[in-house]
Amino acid sequence: MRVGANAATRLIIEAVAETLDVETFVSSHTFRIADLGCSVGPNTFFAVQNIIEAVQSKHQCQEGLHSQLPEFQVLFNDHTLNDFNTLFASLPPDRKYYAAGVPGSFYFRLFPNASLHFVYSSYAIHWLSKVPKLVVDKSSPAWNKGRIHCSNSEDEVGKAYEAQYVEDMACFLHARAQEVVCGGLVALIITGRPNGILHSQTTQNIIYDLLGSCLMDMARKGIINEEKVDSFNLPTYHMSPQELEAAVDRNGYFSIERMEDLPLSTEVGTLPRSQLLTSHVRAALDGMIKAHFGDVILDELFDLFRKKIEEEMPMIESGRTINFFALLRRKEMD
Incomplete structure (x- = not known):
């Protein structure tokens, strides 16, 4: 993630310099930044500091070196289960901004009308607001029996996931259109899939398929109930750039100023790749799996998962992501 975030930093600095008109915001005296779906680690503060420095530089360039800089307020948002105490305890002591936490789903309104100048979200909006209802409905043709995602599932399952994505992105953009001032910016770092690539061909979904097969193996051994597997689905959807463009067009309140692929991580460490992938997946899904199946199965599940990743590494490496x-940019309209 850090590789993509570092590359995005350059793009954000360029975007602020080229696109942000600080004269529009001078009268407000406070420049508000929202980090939606923030993480707890240092990447969050790294990104925020870079945004602030870019805005300060643009302000001095546009208004003069001796002009009074605005005050900065950073609003850190995540779901209500996020560890905000850890976030606040790790805030940089030398920060030049006022910080606040805003719990809640970013698929709904979180802030007052026209109160935000810059919205940032990194590796967060591939999470849906919920699992599509139809995929856990036994009477539905989209019932996703024996699988935990839309990859390699029936067409109806894929359509249910796509419909949930379309609904969620409409809500996301509608909420931001009300919260962001005209001329304000929304910067998104998205883990997605290339245009024209099936969900089953993406690296992420190949990995999800392997995790699902591990759960089914454990069900066949009687370790967990098969019905519990049938009712477990991951609320993720990896959009393509074309899908994002379509969502923005439907919303109508934003223009796309820039869209660019970011470099993928080529992380090399002392751990074997299978162990590294397993640790990443476990960090992301541990809480969700524990809530559904309990914590007794976790070690056995991820040990089995690691072995399966080792066996299927060529298939994983063939995936596209x-x-x-x-x-x-928020359009000048209302």
Whole structure:
């Protein structure tokens, strides 16, 4: 993630210099930044500091070196289960901004009308607001029996996931259109899939398929109930750049100022790749799996998962995936 975030930093600095008109915001005296779906680690503060420095530089360039800089307020948002105490305890002591936490789903309104100048979200909006209802409905043709995602599932399952994505992105953009001032920016770092690539061909979904097969193996051994597997689905959807463009067009309140692929991580460490992938997946899904199945199965599940990744590494490496950066600008309309 850090590789993509570092590349996005350059794009954000360029975007602020080229696109942000600080004269529009001078009268407000406070420049507000929202980090939606923030993480707890240092990457969050790294990104925020770079945004602030870019805005300060643009302000001095546009208003003069001796002009009074605005005050900065950073609003850190995540779901209500996020560890905000850890976030606040790790805030940089030398920060030049006022910080606040805003719990809640970013698929709904979080802030007052026209109160935000810059919205940032990194590796967060591939999470859906919920699992599509139809995929856990036994009477539905989209019932996703024996699988945990839309990859390699029936067409109806894929359509249910796509419909949930379309609904969620409409809500996301509608909420931001009300919260962001005219001329304000929304910077998104997205883990997605290339245009024209099936969900089953992406690296992420190949990995999800392997995790699902591990759960089914454990069900066949009687370790867990098969019905519990049938009712477990991951609420993720890896959009393509074309899908994002279509969502922005439907919304109508934003223009896409920039869209660019980001470099993928080529992380090399002392751990074997299978162990590294397993640790990443476990960090992302541990809480969700524990809530559904309990914590007794976790070690056995991820040990089995690691072995399966080792066996299927060529298939994983054949997968297609992208991280991409999108910069949206709130149109001058209302």
